Amino acid sequence: MKAIVHIRPRSGVLDPQGQAVAGALKHMGFDEVLSARQGKIIELELGDDDEQAVRQRVQKMCEHLLANTVIEDFSISIEP
Amino acid sequence: MKAIVHIRPRSGVLDPQGQAVAGALKHMGFDEVLSARQGKIIELELGDDDEQAVRQRVQKMCEHLLANTVIEDFSISIEP
Numbered sequence: 001m002k003a004i005v006h007i008r009p010r011s012g013v014l015d016p017q018g019q020a021v022a023g024a025l026k027h028m029g030f031d032e033v034l035s036a037r038q039g040k041i042i043e044l045e046l047g048d049d050d051e052q053a054v055r056q057r058v059q060k061m062c063e064h065l066l067a068n069t070v071i072e073d074f075s076i077s078i079e080p
Numbered sequence: 081m082k083a084i085v086h087i088r089p090r091s092g093v094l095d096p097q098g099q100a101v102a103g104a105l106k107h108m109g110f111d112e113v114l115s116a117r118q119g120k121i122i123e124l125e126l127g128d129d130d131e132q133a134v135r136q137r138v139q140k141m142c143e144h145l146l147a148n149t150v151i152e153d154f155s156i157s158i159e160p
Contacts, residue, residue: 006121008121008123018122018123021122021145021146022124024145025124025141025145028144028145030137030140030141032126032127032128032134032137033124033125033126033127033141034125034126034127035124035125036122036123036124036125037122037123038120038121038122038123039120039121039122039123040118040119040120040121041086041088041118041119041120041121042098042101042116042117042118042119043088043098043116043117043118043119044102044105044113044115044116045113045114045115045116046112046113046114047112047113047114048112054112057110057112060110061105061108061110061113064108065101065104065105065108066101
């Protein structure tokens with residue numbers, strides 16, 4: 001079973017990586033770029049087939065390691 | 081208009097970040113983790129409303145700055 005975790009900076013939290021991306025794109029002539037925010041995707045391959053259990057375990061992985069919940073939001077999607 | 085760009089290591093390309101994540105999770109007791117791969121999400125806010133044009137421009141942004149197409153794949157989704 002596969003779990004895909006999206007981790008993004010919380011709205012309102014300063015995102016210097018995103019600002020750097022937006023600045024670089026404007027500098028290259030992409031003037032339509034108003035702003036950018038950068039986050040992470042983590043794809044996990046898991047040896048467990050119970051979707052409910054997998055979701056709970058991945059939630060714990062996010063809280064304990066993958067995301068910094070003070071400044072980041074995360075969402076989990078499970079694929080068979 | 082909003083464009084969301086997903087950038088992931090190409091399959092077959094070594095992904096040391098993903099390996100570190102998988103190793104750390106196993107070390108913490110998440111033994112069901114078989115492997116992990118880590119990529120990026122970039123959310124762009126764009127001052128242009130033509131979906132076709134936006135997609136072409138974002139494709140160029142990916143090829144020229146956002147993704148390293150030798151080792152990374154990217155996909156673009158557009159939201160109003």
